[in-house]
Amino acid sequence: MADKKTSYTIALLGNPNCGKTSLFNQLTGARQRTGNMAGVTVTSREGHKKWRGIDFHFIDLPGIYSLANSRVEERVARDYLLATPPDLILNVVDANNLARNLALTTQLLEQGLPIVIALNMLDELEKQGGSIDLHELSLGLVKPLMASDGRSNHHIAELMDLLLENLEQASEPLLIAYEPHIEWAINALTEVGLTRWQSIRWLESCGDGVMLNHDEQVKTAQEVLVTLANRHDESLAEMIAEGRYGYIHGLLHKSSSEHQDQSVADHWLDRVTLNRWLGMPIFVLLLWVMFEATFTLGSYPADWIDASVSWVGQQVGALMPASLLKNLLVEGLIAGVGGVLVFLPNVVLLFFFIALLEQSGYMARAAFLTDNLMSKVGLHGKAFVPLVMGFGCNVPAIMSARTIEEPRARLITILINPFMSCSARLPVYVLLAGIFFTDNAGTVMFSLYMLGILVAFTIAALLARTITSHHDETFIMELPPWRFPSGRSMALHVWDKAADFLKKIGGVILVGSILIWLLQSFPLHGTPWLEQLGRFVAPLFAPMGFGWQETVALLSGFIAKEVIAASLVVVYQTDMNDMAGLQAALGSALAPASGLALMVFTLLYMPCLATIATIRRETGSWRWAAVSIMMGLVLAWIGAWLVYNVASLWI
Amino acid sequence: MFSMTLPELKTRQQAIIKTIAGPEPLRQRLVALGVLKGLNISVAATSLLGNPRVYSIGKQQICLRSKEASYIEVELQSNGG
Amino acid sequence: MTLFDWFVLVAVVVLLGIWFCRYLYRTFNRKCSSTGCSNCSGCGNAKKK
Numbered sequence: 001m002a003d004k005k006t007s008y009t010i011a012l013l014g015n016p017n018c019g020k021t022s023l024f025n026q027l028t029g030a031r032q033r034t035g036n037m038a039g040v041t042v043t044s045r046e047g048h049k050k051w052r053g054i055d056f057h058f059i060d061l062p063g064i065y066s067l068a069n070s071r072v073e074e075r076v077a078r079d080y081l082l083a084t085p086p087d088l089i090l091n092v093v094d095a096n097n098l099a100r101n102l103a104l105t106t107q108l109l110e111q112g113l114p115i116v117i118a119l120n121m122l123d124e125l126e127k128q129g130g131s132i133d134l135h136e137l138s139l140g141l142v143k144p145l146m147a148s149d150g151r152s153n154h155h156i157a158e159l160m161d162l163l164l165e166n167l168e169q170a171s172e173p174l175l176i177a178y179e180p181h182i183e184w185a186i187n188a189l190t191e192v193g194l195t196r197w198q199s200i201r202w203l204e205s206c207g208d209g210v211m212l213n214h215d216e217q218v219k220t221a222q223e224v225l226v227t228l229a230n231r232h233d234e235s236l237a238e239m240i241a242e243g244r245y246g247y248i249h250g251l252l253h254k255s256s257s258e259h260q261d262q263s264v265a266d267h268w269l270d271r272v273t274l275n276r277w278l279g280m281p282i283f284v285l286l287l288w289v290m291f292e293a294t295f296t297l298g299s300y301p302a303d304w305i306d307a308s309v310s311w312v313g314q315q316v317g318a319l320m321p322a323s324l325l326k327n328l329l330v331e332g333l334i335a336g337v338g339g340v341l342v343f344l345p346n347v348v349l350l351f352f353f354i355a356l357l358e359q360s361g362y363m364a365r366a367a368f369l370t371d372n373l374m375s376k377v378g379l380h381g382k383a384f385v386p387l388v389m390g391f392g393c394n395v396p397a398i399m400s401a402r403t404i405e406e407p408r409a410r411l412i413t414i415l416i417n418p419f420m421s422c423s424a425r426l427p428v429y430v431l432l433a434g435i436f437f438t439d440n441a442g443t444v445m446f447s448l449y450m451l452g453i454l455v456a457f458t459i460a461a462l463l464a465r466t467i468t469s470h471h472d473e474t475f476i477m478e479l480p481p482w483r484f485p486s487g488r489s490m491a492l493h494v495w496d497k498a499a500d501f502l503k504k505i506g507g508v509i510l511v512g513s514i515l516i517w518l519l520q521s522f523p524l525h526g527t528p529w530l531e532q533l534g535r536f537v538a539p540l541f542a543p544m545g546f547g548w549q550e551t552v553a554l555l556s557g558f559i560a561k562e563v564i565a566a567s568l569v570v571v572y573q574t575d576m577n578d579m580a581g582l583q584a585a586l587g588s589a590l591a592p593a594s595g596l597a598l599m600v601f602t603l604l605y606m607p608c609l610a611t612i613a614t615i616r617r618e619t620g621s622w623r624w625a626a627v628s629i630m631m632g633l634v635l636a637w638i639g640a641w642l643v644y645n646v647a648s649l650w651i
Numbered sequence: 652m653f654s655m656t657l658p659e660l661k662t663r664q665q666a667i668i669k670t671i672a673g674p675e676p677l678r679q680r681l682v683a684l685g686v687l688k689g690l691n692i693s694v695a696a697t698s699l700l701g702n703p704r705v706y707s708i709g710k711q712q713i714c715l716r717s718k719e720a721s722y723i724e725v726e727l728q729s730n731g732g
Numbered sequence: 733m734t735l736f737d738w739f740v741l742v743a744v745v746v747l748l749g750i751w752f753c754r755y756l757y758r759t760f761n762r763k764c765s766s767t768g769c770s771n772c773s774g775c776g777n778a779k780k781k
Contacts, residue, residue: 066683070676097711100685206675234688235678238671241687270712274696274705324737328744368714372700375716474677474719478684479705479712511751518744524733613759 007055008167009084013077013108014092015101016063017480019120022150022489023092024060027159051160054167059086065100067107068204068237072403081113088166089115092148095125095132096481098256102141102248103241109141111197112173116166117141118148118159124481128263136255142174151486173197178243181231185224192220203228203236266482273362279369286362290353291449292442295430298346302430305345306579309338328517331573336513339569340505340562342579343427344498350423351497352490354391359485363388367477377457378464380409381475387413387456390420391449392497394611398618408469412460414618415628418607419456421449423501424561428602431565435583436595444596452603455635504562512556512563516570530571540637544601544644545594554601560608593647597640605636653727657706657720662694666725668708673722681723685711692725 012020024030028047045060061080062073081089091108093101108115122132138145144166148155173196178186182203189199194210194217202210202221212218228236273282313334320326357363367384374383382404389397398417404410421429429448433441519530533555534548541551553567572585590598606629607615616625660666668690671678686708695712696705703716733741 066679069679069683097685100711103683103685205679233670235671235675235682237675237679237682238688241682245687270696276697276699279696280699323734323740325740328740368696368703368705369698371703371714371716372698381716474680475703475714475716476680476684476719477714479714481710508755511748511755514744515748518748609756609759616760 005087005167006053007057008087009057009059010088010090010163011059011061011080011086012090012092013061013081013104014063014120015065015094015097015104016073016478018063018092018094018101019150020063020092021060023090023118023120023148024058026150026153026156027056028058049160052164054164056160056163058090064104066104066204067111068201068208070205070208072405081111085113087114088163088169089113090163091115091117093117093119095119095122095130095147098132098252099245099248102251103244105141106174106176106244106247107197107201109143109171109174110176110200112171114166114169114171115143116162116169117143117145119145120148120150122147123149124483131257133255137251140251140255142172151489176243176247179239181228182236182239182243185228188220188224189217192217200240204240206236269482270365270479273365274368279365283366283369286357287449288443288446290350290357291446294346294349294353294426295433295442295445298343298349298430299434301345302342306338306342309334309341313338324521327521328514331521332514332517332570333510335573336516336566336570337505337510339513339579339582340427340509340566343430343562343565344501346430347423347426347501348494348498350426351392352494354388355490355493356485358388359483359489361480361482364477364479368479371475373457375475377461378409378412378469379457379460380404380406380413381477383409383413386417387420390417390422392423394418394420394422394607395614398611398614401618406470408464408467411467411619411624412463414615415463415624415631416456416460418611418628418632419452419459419604421452421603422561423497424504424608425602427562427565429599431568431582432586432595432599435587436590436592444599448599448603451600451639455604455639459631459635504560508560509562509566512559513566513570516552516556516563516567520570520573544597544640545591546598547589549589550594550598554598554605557602558606558609560610561602564602591648592651593644596647596651597644600643601636601640603636604632604639606632654724655727657692657715657723657725658702658704658717660692660694660725660727662697665691665693665728667728668692668723669726670724671722672724673719677719677722684713686713686723691728 012024014020024045024047028049030045030047047058047060049056049058059080061077064074064077066074067078067081089108091105093105105115105117117138119132119134125132134145134147144162146155146159146162148159175196177183178200185203186196186199189202190196193213194202198210202212203224206225207221212221225236232239273279275282313330316334317326317330320329357366363384366388367381370384371381374381383401385403386397386401389400394417397420398414401410401413401417404413426445429445430441433444437444516530519533520528522529530552531548534552537555538546538548538551541554546554549568549571552571553564556567557564568586569582572582572589586595606612612625612629615628616622619625654669655666657666668686668688671681671686671688690708692706692708694704695707698704701717703714704720705712705714706720707713
C-alpha cells in the first residue's frame with residue numbers, strides 16, 4: 001500500500017431525477033439547480049468537503065439509465081469513469097423504482113467498481129406502504145448501503161463516515177448468469193482478450209460502449225453478433241437486461257415489498273392535469289395566475305422598497321453639499337439602482353412560481369402536453385427544459401440545449417431561446433404595465449410571455465424548413481412522481497435568485513446607470529450627449545411613437561435588459577425621487593400604445609451581451625450570434641410597429 | 652389473446668408487452684428505462700391530438716410518441732373498465 | 733466645475749472604462765460570466781467559492 005492518501009475523489013452516479021444533485025448539494029454545501037424532472041444536470045460538477053482530516057472531492061455526474069447507452073449524458077458519465085476512475089462511487093438509488101435503479105448498480109458491480117449505495121426517497125415509498133429491508137439488500141449486493149434524503153441533512157455525518165470507511169474498498173466483480181447463448185458470446189469475447197464486463201457492455205450496446213483493440217477482436221465480435229442475431233429475435237440489450245432483472249428480482253424478493261400502483265392523490269392529480277381536454281387550459285390558466293400573482297403580490301413589498309430608496313435619496317440630497325459627486329450619487333446611482341431594486345419582489349416571486357412548477361413535477365407534464373406542438377415546429381421534445389429555463393436566464397438555458405444531439409434541433413433551440421422572456425425583462429414589463437395598464441397588468445404580462453413563445457415557435461418552424469435535419473432523435477420521457485416541494489429547497493432556491501439579482505444590480509446595472517447619468521449630465525452647457533445620441537437614432541423608432549428617452553433606454557439595454565428600467569428612471573429625472581414621479585412623467589410622455597410597443601420591443605430585440613457570448617460559444621461561430629442579433633432587431637421593430645398601429649386603433 | 656401495437660391500445664385496456672422492435676438505439680433506450688417484455692402496460696393519459704401518450708408500467712409513467720410506441724407489440728389482457 | 737468635480741469625473745470615467753473592459757473580457761472569454769448567470773451548469777466557477 002502506498003502512503004495514506006489525504007484526498008479522495010467520489011463520484012455521484014444514478015438514474016435521472018433520483019436526487020443526486022440534492023444529495024450533492026447537501027454533501028458539499030453547493031447550491032446547484034435541482035428540479036423534479038430528468039436532465040437538469042447536463043455536465044458534471046465538482047464540490048469539496050473536508051471530513052475528519054480527509055479531503056473529499058465530489059463529482060456530480062449527469063443522471064443516466066445505463067452505462068451502455070450512447071447519449072450525451074451517458075457518454076459524459078461513462079468516459080469519466082474510464083478516463084479518471086474515482087476512488088469511490090456513491091451510487092444514488094431511488095427507492096420508488098428500485099429494480100430499474102439497481103440495473104445501473106449491477107452494471108457498476110459487474111465492472112468491479114468500488115461503490116457505496118445511498119437509498120433515496122425511502123420515506124415516499126414507506127408512505128405508500130412499501131418497505132425495504134436495508135440490511136438484507138446490503139447483504140445481497142455485498143455493498144454498504146444506507147438510507148439518505150436529499151431534503152434534510154441530519155444523516156450527512158453518517159453518510160460521510162460510511163464513505164470514509166469505504167475509501168479503500170476491495171471489490172470483486174459481480175457475476176450474473178446470463179442466458180446460455182449470451183454466455184457463449186461472452187466466452188468468445190473474453191477469449192480474445194476482453195474482460196467479462198467489457199464483453200457484456202459490448203454486447204449490450206451492440207459495439208458502442210467499448211473500444212476494441214485489434215483486428216482479431218473486431219472479427220470475433222462481428223461473428224458473435226451475426227450468430228446471435230440469427231438465433232434470436234430479441235435484441236442483445238433485452239436479453240442481457242433479462243439476466244440483470246432476474247438477478248435483481250431474486251435480490252428484491254428477499255428484501256422488499258412494494259405496491260405497484262400510484263397513490264390515489266397522484267392518480268387524481270394526473271387525471272386532472274393530463275386530461276385530454278382540460279390539460280392545456282389548465283396549463284395556460286396556471287401560467288396566467290403565475291403572472292397575475294407576480295405582479296399583484298409583488299407590488300406591496302415593491303412600495304416599501306420604493307419608499308426606502310426615496311428616503312435614502314432625500315437624506316443624501318439634504319446632507320451632502322452640492323457637487324458633482326452628489327449629483328452622481330443621487331441622480332445616477334440611487335435613482336438608477338433604486339429603480340431596478342424596486343422590482344426585486346416581482347423577480348423573486350416569478351422564480352418562486354417557476355421553482356414550484358419544477359419541483360412538484362408539473363413541468364414534465366407540461367412537456368407532455370406541449371410535445372405535439374413542439375414536434376410540429378421541428379423542435380425536439382427535449383427542447384422543453386431549455387425553453388422553460390429561458391424564463392429564468394437565457395444563458396444557462398442555451399447551455400442546457402447540449403442534451404439535444406441532433407444538430408438542427410439543438411441549433412433551433414438555441415436560436416429561439418432569447419425569445420423566451422428572461423427574468424431581466426420582467427422589471428421593464430412591471431414598470432410599463434403598471435403605468436399604462438394598471439388594471440390588467442398581469443394579463444398584459446401574460447400576453448407578452450405568450451407572444452414570446454409564439455414568436456419562438458414561428459421562428460422555429462421557419463428555421464426547420466430552411467436548415468436540413470440530420471436524423472430523427474427519439475423522444476422518450478419518464479414522468480416523475482408528484483412531489484411536495486420541500487420548504488427548505490424552495491427557500492434556498494428563491495434566496496439564491498434574490499442574491500443573483502442583487503449581485504447583478506451591484507454590477508452591471510449600477511455601472512449602466514452611472515454611464516447613462518454621465519452621458520446625461522455632460523456637457524454642462526447645451527444639449528447633453530445622451531440626448532444628442534437619442535435624437536440621432538430616434539427617427540428609427542419614431543414610427544412606434546418612442547421619444548429619444550425610450551430610444552436611449554433601448555440602446556442601453558444591450559448590456560443587460562434591466563438597464564432599460566434604470567435608464568428610464570435616470571433619463572426621466574423628476575423632482576419627485578420615487579416611482580410615482582417616473583410613472584407620471586412616462587405616462588404623460590408616451591401614449592399607451594407606445595408603452596405596449598416598448599414592451600414588445602424589449603421582449604423581442606437582440607439578446608443581452610452574456611447571451612450573445614453564450615450563443616457564439618455553444619454554436620461555435622460568430623455567424624449564429626450575428627443571426628440572432630439581426631433576427632431579434634428586425635422582429636422587434638416589425639412586432640413593435642404592428643402592435644403600436646393595432647393598439648392605436650383600440651386604446 | 653389478441654396482439655396489437657401499443658398505439659392501438661385503448662384507454663382502460665390492460666396489456667402485456669410481447670416484443671420490442673425498431674432501431675437498435677431505441678430498443679436499448681427502452682430496455683434501459685425498464686420497458687421490458689412481459690410487463691403489464693396501460694394507457695395513463697392521452698394528449699389533445701392523441702399523440703404522444705403516457706403509458707404506465709407498474710409505478711412508472713413513460714411518455715411515448717406514436718412513432719416509437721408502434722415498435723412495441725402488446726397482447727391484450729382484458730377489456731374491462 | 734471645481735477641482736473636486738473634475739477629480740470625480742475623471743475617476744468615474746476611468747472606473748467605468750476598466751469595469752466595462754473587464755465585463756466584456758469575462759463575458760466573451762470565460763465559460764460563464766460572473767454577472768450573467770449563476771445557476772449555469774457550464775462550468776465549475778459558477779458557485780465555487
